[in-house]
Amino acid sequence: MTIKQISVFLENKSGRLNEVARVLASNGINMRAFCIAETTDFGLMRLIVEEVDKAVQALRDAGFAVILTDVIAIHCQNQPGALSKILESLAQEQIFIEYMYAFAQSERADVIINPNDREKCLRLLQEKHPDIL
Amino acid sequence: MIWNKSKECMSRDEMTDLQGKRLHKLVELVYHNVPFYREKMQALDLNPEDIQNIEDIKKLPFTTKQDLRDNYPIGLQAANQSEIVRVHASSGTTGNPTIVGYTRRDLEIWKECSARAFTAYGVTRDDVFSVGYGYGLFTGGLGAHYGVEYVGATVIPTSTGNTDKHLRLLRDLKITGIACTPSYALYLAEAMERNGMSREDISLRVGAFGAEPWTENMREEIEARLGLQAYNLYGLSEIIGPGVSYECQCKNGSHISEDHFYPEIIDPDTLESLPYGTTGELVFTTLTKTGMPLLRYRTKDLTSLINEPCECGRTNVRMTRIIGRSDDMLIIRGINVFPSQVESVILDMPEFEPRYMLVIDRINNLDTLQVQVEVRKDYFSDELGAMLQLRKRLADKLKSVLSISADVRLMEPNSIPRSEGKSVRVIDKRQLK
Known part of the structure; x- marks a missing residue:
């Protein structure tokens, strides 16, 4: 399924990440997943939260540059080869992954994907792997 | 060793005399050949004949970089x-x-x-x-x-x-x-x-x-x-x-x-x-x-x-x-840099907020120029590649205008002071005095 991901622009300096966590905490917002992409002087923190609008508002109020991006969330078996099968179908159809991140616990793994062509990717997954969306 | 003793070791009187004669000739030259100077002198009611010795130089108009521009x-x-x-x-x-x-x-x-x-x-x-x-x-x-x-x-x-x-x-x-x-x-x-x-x-x-x-x-x-x-x-x-x-x-x-x-x-x-x-x-x-x-x-x-x-x-x-x-001219790696040059480049790119900070330092004896800018909300991207591309576009433009390369830093919103009042746009960390 398509979900909203929050991206926050961060300068590489100490305390910025903690500031994001602090803003979310003080608004009672729980993070479900996040990842950080970094360069030498800045980074992008990508977040999946439960209350998207509230989180965006809180972060903007705190002065952060925030944008929302639609990404695809899938869940698959937490076992060897599960992800490979899915990625193989995408590769066959020439769908590129701009970035992805995942978290797994017990039986299940959740994966966030940002492909170059989201519509096509969703169609393909619905066709070939309807169980994972 | 002295290359030209007669000119480098002149008595003050001789030098003053020579300078006066040369100044007179110079003023005649520019009065008749450079409309800019003729108009300036006419506005001051000055003729080339009014300039005979070096003390008369004080009557003459100044020339600025702006005039050259x-x-x-x-x-x-x-x-x-x-x-x-x-x-x-x-x-x-x-x-x-x-x-x-x-x-x-x-x-x-x-x-x-x-x-x-x-x-x-x-x-x-x-x-x-x-x-x-x-x-x-x-x-x-x-x-x-x-x-x-x-x-x-x-x-x-x-x-x-x-x-x-x-x-x-x-x-x-x-x-x-x-x-x-x-x-x-x-x-x-x-x-x-x-x-x-x-x-x-x-x-x-x-x-x-x-x-x-x-x-x-x-x-x-x-x-x-x-x-x-x-x-x-x-x-x-x-x-x-x-x-x-x-x-x-x-x-x-x-x-x-x-x-x-x-x-x-x-x-x-x-x-x-x-x-x-x-x-x-x-x-x-x-x-x-x-x-x-x-x-x-x-x-x-x-x-x-x-x-x-x-x-x-x-x-x-x-x-x-x-x-x-x-x-406010800065000399960075021997090259003259004016903050206004950086400003004109940034103002030309809608992707950036119209404010900036220049940080000049000397690291391992080489001058460094860092240009700090904020990306406008509408142009902010979730993709690292797009952000890096944007940074490179600004760096390339700065390089072509300044003739030296600058390290562009993308900053968080509102981290650079606004231009209200006398804001400091340049931090020169080199210790030259």
């Missing part, structure tokens, strides 16, 4: 284009460079003044000399080149950019003299140590350093690490280039070739002339140039003049070290 490209040129044999250019503040045309005679004067400088440093025909200033529109390379060649030394036109090759040539050709920016000299010393070379592997004995402000501490460090005697070389392209003034063996102020370039010190606010020994803005009148002669050109460099004969025997007025600027 307003008359871009060749509005202040006095000679016909057919008389111009060379053109140099220095950076402008709004994209337009300052164009300076030289007649054959101007080049002769320049070569003469440059030869005076290198002779004062002790360079002779027995030296092998590396010119490590940039060759091209910048006057540093060719200005030093012709002076060293005129003295009769062997010139190695190394130019800038290839430090490894420079080191190899220093060692293999037993180079005895070098001209470059003082910060590059220190960078060379460092590169030498990195490559496992020591000052015993090279034969340098004399260095001519300029194009950027430097300090006595830097002199001591350069001398110790490269094993040479370090001298100041001053010049600016609007006036002619390197050779306007130069230190002698006494290292106590730079002698001005005042038979060609008449110096004054003024209060930059009131424009009043200031006496010898007082610090103010340095102003030059090009007494003998015919290509683009300038009356009372405000250099914006802050210094003072010493009018006492030097122990070396020269009588020419000396200028002390440049202690700063009366405008």
Whole structure:
């Protein structure tokens, strides 16, 4: 399924990440997943939260540059080869992954994907792997 | 050693007399050939006949960098284009460079003044000399080149950019003299140590350093690490280039070739002339140039003049070290940079907020320029590649306008102070005073 991901622009300096966590905490917002992409002087923190609008508002109020991006969330078996099968179908159809991140616990793994062509990717997954969306 | 005793050791009376005669001729030249000066003089109700001796110079109008900009490209040129044999250019503040045309005679004067400088440093025909200033529109390379060649030394036109090759040539050709920016000299010393070379592997004995402000501490460090005697070389392209003034063996102020370039010190606010020994803005009148002669050109460099004969025997007025600027121009790696140049680039790109911060530092003896900007909300991207691309586009534009590369830093919103009031746009961390 398509979900909203929050991206926050961060300068590489100490305390910025903690500031994001602090803003979310003080608004009672729980993070479900996040990842950080970094360069030498800045980074992008990508977040999946439960209350998207509230989180965006809180972060903007705190002065952060925030944008929302639609990404695809899938869940698959937490076992060897599960992800490979899915990625193989995408590769066959020439769908590129701009970035992805995942978290797994017990039986299940959740994966966030940002492909170059989201519509096509969703169609393909619905066709070939309807169980994972 | 003195290249031209009759001009460098003149009595004050003789010099004053010569300057007065040359000033009169200069004023006639510009009055009849440069509409800009004729109009300015007419507005002051001045005729060339009113200027007979050097004291009369105070009646004449000033010339500023803005005047050069307003008359871009060749509005202040006095000679016909057919008389111009060379053109140099220095950076402008709004994209337009300052164009300076030289007649054959101007080049002769320049070569003469440059030869005076290198002779004062002790360079002779027995030296092998590396010119490590940039060759091209910048006057540093060719200005030093012709002076060293005129003295009769062997010139190695190394130019800038290839430090490894420079080191190899220093060692293999037993180079005895070098001209470059003082910060590059220190960078060379460092590169030498990195490559496992020591000052015993090279034969340098004399260095001519300029194009950027430097300090006595830097002199001591350069001398110790490269094993040479370090001298100041001053010049600016609007006036002619390197050779306007130069230190002698006494290292106590730079002698001005005042038979060609008449110096004054003024209060930059009131424009009043200031006496010898007082610090103010340095102003030059090009007494003998015919290509683009300038009356009372405000250099914006802050210094003072010493009018006492030097122990070396020269009588020419000396200028002390440049202690700063009366405008906001920065000199970074020897290149003139105005904050307004950076501003115009940023204002042209809708992706960025119209505010910025420049941070200048000297790291491992090389000047660094960091440009901090904020990306506008609408242009912010979730993809790292797009953000890096945006950063590169700004860096490329800055490089083409400034001629030096800048490290662009993308900042969080509102982390750069707004332009309300007197905001500080420049942080210069270099310790030069």
